[in-house]
């Protein structure tokens with residue numbers, strides 16, 4: 174922790190565990206430190222970053238005209254996997270907001286992240302600690318795999334509990350709108366603040382987690398119902414292809430790969446580690462069993478769909 178703090182004070186970026194995924198964190202008040210994140214990730218500079226804060230008391234330090242809904246939701250869900258998009262204070266660097274008039278704020282619940290934020294006494298800009306378009310990291314080893322020694326300190330907080338990125342809720346004007354689904358659901362938000370819209374519209378701020386072809390493995394990935402998956406795997410293997418399978422509940426007989434729990438939270442927890450592991454076995458094709466399309470699987474299906482869209486593209490997708 175002392176080394177992490179010292180690195181942050183030098184303007185460097187560090188690997189930070191959160192309850193969702195690992196972040197690549199730097200001092201959000203310093204443009205030079207934030208530019209370091211973009212350089213490491215290979216991310217376009219106009220993509221805004223989430224500012225991580227120690228508690229809801231920091232809302233007004235980063236945002237202005239904070240609506241009641243933000244007070245109510247931060248009181249209910251922080252620390253936790255909910256990011257609020259709000260109108261930014263004038264002093265927030267353009268490097269953080271991608272030049273937009275809004276800022277994304279979240280208070281993570283991982284004890285290491287909270288302790289670091291309290292000691293740092295400022296905001297930490299932190300996107301997921303993966304190269305642009307690649308699968309998000311859920312262990313410290315994943316962060317090392319992405320960046321090697323280019324990141325001086327990676328705090329090891331174990332496996333991320335949630336496993337997929339935070340819910341992003343735009344409260345910067347008009348009807349609250351979910352820009353990225355996550356563990357905190359629309360129903361949970363609506364129970365506290367009323368009607369919420371889903372998906373971006375033309376007026377919505379840009380969010381790279383909402384690009385197609387994100388969160389992608391390097392091997393081609395197809396999403397199929399279980400029966401079709403088994404048939405496709407057998408066909409591909411008959412053609413001499415090496416197939417790795419991501420199944421729901423149990424792995425079908427005779428196929429190689431991994432099975433994830435057949436409930437949404439357990440599946441989300443293991444999803445990115447499974448994609449990384451399957452990507453590393455040297456298969457020609459990844460076949461993932463399509464989960465149920467019910468509401469509780471919304472965030473998982475969102476990530477799987479984007480993973481399949483970006484998978485197997487040459488270079489760093491997208």
Ligand code: TXA
Pocket residue numbers: 191193194195196197220221222223254256258270273275276277279281299300301302337338339341378379380381382383
């Ligand atoms: O769970 C998470 O949110 C993780 C952990 C590390 O906290 N972070 C994360 O960051 O997923 P990142 O950069 O990979 O995705 C953040 C998303 C991006 O799609 C970004 O465009 C969007 O948040 N975002 C940040 N600030 C925004 C703003 N002012 N307006 C619209 N979108 C914003």
Ligand code: MG
Pocket residue numbers: 300301309382
């Ligand atoms: Mg990301």
